[in-house]
Amino acid sequence: MNSAGPTAYGSPCRVCGFDWTRSPRELIDEMNLLPATLDDLLEGASGSERRPDLEWSIAEYLCHVADNLRIWAERLVGARLGPTNLIGSYDQDELARARNYSTIPLAAALWNLRLGEAVWASEVNQALIDSSTLAHPEVGTLDASDVVAMTAHDSLHHLEDIRTILAHPRS
Helix, strand or coil: CCCHHHHHHCCCCCCCCCCCCCCHHHHHHHHHCHHHHHHHHCCCCCCCCECCCCCCCHHHHHHHHHHHHHHHHHHHHHHHHCCCCECCCCCHHHHHHHHCHHHCCHHHHHHHHHHHHHHHHHHHHHHHHHCCEEEECCCEEEEHHHHHHHHHHHHHHHHHHHHHHHHCCEC
């Protein structure tokens, strides 16, 4: 396993408790439940709820998670079908500004997350079968299980951010 995630966030993650030693299958199974978990959790929410100590509103976090899942799926497809496994980095804040996350309604963000999770699950499963690797410019070589762990951590970490916002909203 690439140690970038555990090194940056702790093992387990200091904030959300993510266990980096879980198997890719366990993580994929948990991620498959994420859309339904969020549907239940966000019943009655507007999506605009936020806390000043967290970067985004609930809907903005959902947009980020959906984009991140789709980007990693796209990277895996590119490595499988393209001429190289070298991937580019992206700035999540620039992407949020470019997509204007703050204007995306909660229902649309949830819809996008369902699509993102489905395409991600399909592509990480294929990458695990193919023993795919990616060459990341910042963290080095990533195998398919690294991609599963990194993207699952990002998603589940932000699920905890959303739970925090719902439990203690501030404007």
